[in-house]
Amino acid sequence: MTIQLPQLPYAEDALEPAISARTVSFHYGKHHAGYVQKTNELIAGQPYENASLEELILMSAPKPDSTMGILFDNAAQVWNHTFYWNSLTPADQPQSVPDSLRQLIDRDFGSVEALKAKLVRKGLTLFGSGWVWLVLENGGLRVVKTSNAGTPLTNPDQKPLLCIDVWEHAYYLDEQNRRADYLKQVTDNLLNWSFAAENLEKTEE
Ligand code: MN
Numbered sequence: 292m293t294i295q296l297p298q299l300p301y302a303e304d305a306l307e308p309a310i311s312a313r314t315v316s317f318h319y320g321k322h323h324a325g326y327v328q329k330t331n332e333l334i335a336g337q338p339y340e341n342a343s344l345e346e347l348i349l350m351s352a353p354k355p356d357s358t359m360g361i362l363f364d365n366a367a368q369v370w371n372h373t374f375y376w377n378s379l380t381p382a383d384q385p386q387s388v389p390d391s392l393r394q395l396i397d398r399d400f401g402s403v404e405a406l407k408a409k410l411v412r413k414g415l416t417l418f419g420s421g422w423v424w425l426v427l428e429n430g431g432l433r434v435v436k437t438s439n440a441g442t443p444l445t446n447p448d449q450k451p452l453l454c455i456d457v458w459e460h461a462y463y464l465d466e467q468n469r470r471a472d473y474l475k476q477v478t479d480n481l482l483n484w485s486f487a488a489e490n491l492e493k494t495e496e
Contacts, residue, residue, distance in 0.1 A: 293334060294344055294366070296327045297373050305381035309476035314464045319376070322460055326368040333362045344370055345444065352445040367440040371422055371454065378453045380483040389488040392452075399432040407478040409434045410455060414474045420458040423474075425487060426451050427494050450494045452487040 299319055304312035330347070334340045339350060344366055351363035380386050388396065388403050400406040406425070413434050414423045421438040426449040428435075435443065436457075443449035455477055462473035 293340060294327055294330050294347075294369060296324050296369075297376075300376055301381045305383075306379060306481055307382060309382060309480050310379075310462070310473075311465050314462070317464065318456075318460055319372075323369070323372040323376075326365045326372065329365040330362070330369055333358075333365060348442065348444055364440040367442045367444070370444060371440065371442050372456070374451060374454050375422075375456045377486050378455065378483055379477070379481045380485075382480055385480065386482070386484045388484045392484060392488040392491055395432050395491070406432075406434070407482075410478050411471065411474040414455060414457045415471055417457055423455045423457055424449075424451050425453040427491060450490065452490045453482060 299315070302312075303315040303319070306315060330344075334342070334347065339347060342350065347362060347366040348370060351359040351366065354360070355363075393403065396403055396406050400409060410423055410425070413436050417423065417436045417438070419438060421436055421441060424435050424437065424443055426433050426435055426443050428449045432452075433449075435449070437443070443451045455474065457470065457474070459470075462470065466472045
């Protein structure tokens with residue numbers, strides 16, 4: 292196994308009640324683990340079998356033929372899900388927004404509440420499956436969405452700070468079709484602002 296499934300940064304029930312242990316169990320243990328397994332199957336015996344996850348994503352992204360397209364979908368989903376788990380914080384450890392990040396949020400969105408509303412709106416206007424991201428682009432914060440396995444990693448101008456999974460498997464066991472309820476709960480209670488601030492600092496290195 293070349294690509295590893297990273298450990299969840301908290302217990303499976305740590306996101307309750309917003310996201311149930313059952314959802315995390317399937318989402319991490321079946322979906323995320325499944326993307327890892329499929330990626331390893333696709334790279335076994337290939338010249339790029341020892342490439343890093345990031346290298347696999349960048350290598351396969353511009354080549355949407357069948358083999359490379361499938362590799363991109365699986366490798367990017369591995370990376371996106373790891374970023375997603377790190378974008379969330381246990382429900383009993385709610386976070387305030389670090390000052391360095393808050394200054395940029397206030398400048399670019401008006402307030403943290405306005406940013407949360409924008410994340411929810413972006414998720415609601417995403418047709419089908421995909422992701423909502425807070426990114427740094429050309430010195431400014433932006434909320435963007437990607438479809439399916441799409442990831443800002445392939446856009447050299449965008450540095451991801453936070454993400455929210457808006458595939459139905461992220462919320463269907465808990466909220467069924469109510470994507471808005473899921474997005475509201477995540478943005479109000481679970482976002483790991485320290486992780487976002489750490490990612491922001493890395494962009495300044
Ligand atoms: Mn997912």
